[in-house]
Amino acid sequence: MENSSNVRTMEYIGLDDWDRPVYKCIETGSLWKDITLGRGVPELCSCGNEFDGEPCSPIKSDLTVVFKTKYEESPNRFNFMMLGRLRSDCDYYLGYGNRNKSRLSGEDEKIHIEQMKSIYNSFDEKSKPEWLTWEQILEYERQMLGTGE
Template identity: 50%
Template sequence: MKNDLEIHFTAKPINKEDSFKYQLLDRLRIDCEYYLGYGNRNVNHLWANNKKEQIEKMKELYNSFPDNEKPEWLTYEQILQYERLMINS
């Protein structure tokens, strides 16, 4: 049996540190959604236990990625929207 199958990867693999940052950023995003919904705006449901620190950490993580590696599932504008909804309202 001849094996002619070749696999070519077009994207570079994500290193462990970046993988952790993506996971943490998504966790923070999910916490914000819960806080604004079923969490009844209870800061104990936030990873940072503080609205401002939660948003600042999200900005820090988001900005740590180069433009071509920023998550497709979250934009900086969405982070600013969370900030408006959680802190400025």
């Protein structure tokens, strides 16, 4: 049986500003970063015990690491990012962008809104983003095209 002083139990606590999974060691309370960005086998490095600190030294090889909870990338991650980008483009278009179509997907308001609707509708009800509603998309449509359902 493993010497319990050589075991480190890690609990996933969130993503830092660079999308690196951050773990807290249950035994020591120290924070560790996965420099693989959550892809494959985690490679843990110290981070000065700062959530947004830079990864530094790798965890000692003589330690056995077990995970109480582990980072799992959302299957909707790309669609969330794309929808956020499209929303940001709408805000710019309607504001400082001076309604410049070159800032929109397909350089066309209708294509841009249809893409937002398509991505939004790709989520099941429990996965829909809290930061954007169907009504807000229709409001963008109204402001950009003068229409709306």
